[in-house]
Amino acid sequence: MTSTLTLSSLRNRFLLSLCGVLCLALLSLVLIARYQIMPILLEDEEHFANAELDRAERALGGELNHLRRLVEDWAYWDDSYDFVMGERPQYVDSNLYEDTLETLDLDMMLFLDADLSAHWVAGFDEEGEYVSCPGVEPPCDWAAPAVAFLGRYIERKSDDATDTWLLARAELGMAALSPIHQSREKSPPAGWLAMVRPLDEPWLEQLRDTTGIQLELSPATGQEAPSQQLARISPTHMLANRLIPALPAGHAVHIEALLPRQRYQASLETFRFALYWTSGVLIVTLLLVLWLLECMVLQPLRQFAHYTQRLHQEIARPALPTNLVARRDEIGTLAREFNNLLKHQQQQSEQLIELTLHDPLTGVANRRLYDQRFEQALNRPGPQPRAAAMMIDIDHFKLYNDHYGHQAGDACLVALAQCMRRRLSDHGFLLARTGGEEFSVLLPGTSLDDALLHAQGLLEAIDDLALPHALSPTDDSVTVSIGVAAHHAELTTPSEIMRAADQALYQAKASGRNRVQAYHVHDQPSPIDR
Numbered sequence: 172m173t174s175t176l177t178l179s180s181l182r183n184r185f186l187l188s189l190c191g192v193l194c195l196a197l198l199s200l201v202l203i204a205r206y207q208i209m210p211i212l213l214e215d216e217e218h219f220a221n222a223e224l225d226r227a228e229r230a231l232g233g234e235l236n237h238l239r240r241l242v243e244d245w246a247y248w249d250d251s252y253d254f255v256m257g258e259r260p261q262y263v264d265s266n267l268y269e270d271t272l273e274t275l276d277l278d279m280m281l282f283l284d285a286d287l288s289a290h291w292v293a294g295f296d297e298e299g300e301y302v303s304c305p306g307v308e309p310p311c312d313w314a315a316p317a318v319a320f321l322g323r324y325i326e327r328k329s330d331d332a333t334d335t336w337l338l339a340r341a342e343l344g345m346a347a348l349s350p351i352h353q354s355r356e357k358s359p360p361a362g363w364l365a366m367v368r369p370l371d372e373p374w375l376e377q378l379r380d381t382t383g384i385q386l387e388l389s390p391a392t393g394q395e396a397p398s399q400q401l402a403r404i405s406p407t408h409m410l411a412n413r414l415i416p417a418l419p420a421g422h423a424v425h426i427e428a429l430l431p432r433q434r435y436q437a438s439l440e441t442f443r444f445a446l447y448w449t450s451g452v453l454i455v456t457l458l459l460v461l462w463l464l465e466c467m468v469l470q471p472l473r474q475f476a477h478y479t480q481r482l483h484q485e486i487a488r489p490a491l492p493t494n495l496v497a498r499r500d501e502i503g504t505l506a507r508e509f510n511n512l513l514k515h516q517q518q519q520s521e522q523l524i525e526l527t528l529h530d531p532l533t534g535v536a537n538r539r540l541y542d543q544r545f546e547q548a549l550n551r552p553g554p555q556p557r558a559a560a561m562m563i564d565i566d567h568f569k570l571y572n573d574h575y576g577h578q579a580g581d582a583c584l585v586a587l588a589q590c591m592r593r594r595l596s597d598h599g600f601l602l603a604r605t606g607g608e609e610f611s612v613l614l615p616g617t618s619l620d621d622a623l624l625h626a627q628g629l630l631e632a633i634d635d636l637a638l639p640h641a642l643s644p645t646d647d648s649v650t651v652s653i654g655v656a657a658h659h660a661e662l663t664t665p666s667e668i669m670r671a672a673d674q675a676l677y678q679a680k681a682s683g684r685n686r687v688q689a690y691h692v693h694d695q696p697s698p699i700d701r
């Protein structure tokens with residue numbers, strides 16, 4: 172019952188509807204964010220990660236180029252040519268010593284003869300000791316696999332170009348191989364020079380500074396490829412991975428970049444900001460709409476409903492609140508139309524009441540109104556006399572009807588009523604048609620004697636009217652007979668007084684008509700001759 176009442180309120184239903192709309196709007200925003208905006212943000216993030224990895228890869232390429240230029244500088248140097256041709260024995264002492272490799276940031280320098288055998292090896296062994304040997308005999312035997320690999324590689328090589336590689340050994344590195352030529356001469360290589368540079372932590376730190384990317388490099392095999400190229404490890408950071416082919420065959424350098432998710436965070440923050448503001452604005456709008464609804468519609472409607480309740484409860488019709496009538500909107504129109512309807516209804520009910528209390532032919536009071544007024548007159552407190560009454564009957568009216576017709580009879584009734592009303596209205600007496608051709612007059616506060624005088628006046632007025640009555644045995648014009656009675660100790664009720672007046676009327680008829688007869692208590696009624 173309570174919930175029915177609650178939901179029957181326009182305000183609550185409107186509130187519920189608006190809340191529904193609000194929830195739908197917020198749900199739509201969330202769905203748009205989930206299926207439209209988030210994928211775009213994540214895709215943008217992947218592009219960013221790829222671009223950063225490309226940049227890191229280009230930085231590595233730059234390092235390889237640097238090594239390429241270094242190896243070419245040495246390989247195209249005439250002293251190096253002379254050295255591999257066996258013509259410059261002091262080359263080792265002047266150029267290949269520990270400081271040279273350290274300055275050039277190299278692990279190893281390997282000179283090969285044209286027959287691909289090791290000509291000279293200079294570098295740091297597994298213990299980090301600098302060694303320099305004319306071949307791969309101990310203590311330079313650790314270089315034998317490199318010499319073998321380069322030999323195989325150069326045999327298959329179809330050009331004289333410089334080659335560079337990344338090395339995915341236990342410790343990362345990069346290598347470059349260049350043919351040794353005499354400068355400005357196009358001749359087959361006199362030998363080959365290979366350089367190996369370690370990619371150690373200081374080098375990596377430098378690369379991080381140069382690129383501004385938090386990079387980690389590690390050796391990997393093809394099978395160790397990271398399952399996910401991009402791993403979002405926290406709301407603020409992600410790990411981007413990439414494998415770059417390296418030596419030995421089947422191995423790779425694994426680049427791992429720790430990247431900030433600034434763009435994603437910023438976009439997300441912006442979207443959240445927009446979402447919160449949108450929600451806030453929607454809620455404020457909802458409250459505003461409710462407030463406007465309350466002020467503009469619900470309050471006037473309640474006032475209107477309260478007014479209609481008062482209409483039922485109060486006898487006198489209360490006035491419609493002026494603020495409702497004065498409104499220029501639909502509620503104002505409704506209030507004004509309602510007011511007009513009420514007035515119209517009131518007029519109609521007044522007309523109906525009028526009809527129920529008056530005689531439709533003559534317009535004078537009917538018996539109902541006459542009886543009501545009679546009761547009131549007798550009950551009114553005050554000194555005697557309380558009231559007197561006349562009973563008036565047209566003489567030989569049947570003959571009138573027979574002679575002039577029923578319609579003329581009606582006109583005669585109207586004419587007589589108007590005449591008598593004119594005569595009586597000044598005194599505040601009530602004329603009523605109480606029968607077909609019978610009238611009664613109520614004379615409040617009038618004694619029997621005064622009533623007789625007024626009755627006499629009526630006879631004279633009707634006589635003056637001189638309505639022709641050709642068949643009347645009494646007179647050649649229409650006449651009436653009047654019985655008069657007044658309130659008395661023994662005539663206390665309207666019916667007793669009217670019965671007495673009727674008896675007096677009967678007497679008047681019996682005495683020859685066209686006369687007034689009073690009813691005297693305890694006396695035989697005596698006619699008053701004209």
Ligand SMILES: Nc1nc2c(ncn2[C@@H]2O[C@H](COP(=O)(O)OP(=O)(O)OP(=O)(O)O)[C@@H](O)[C@H]2O)c(=O)[nH]1
Nearest residue numbers: 564565566567568569570572577578580581607608
């Ligand atoms: N035209 C018309 N005649 C009416 C109306 N009401 C009653 N009458 C007539 O009034 C006549 C009354 O006749 P009666 O009661 O015989 O009395 P009367 O002819 O007036 O004779 P007395 O009263 O004895 O003088 C009847 O003929 C009714 O038809 C009415 O509203 N219009």
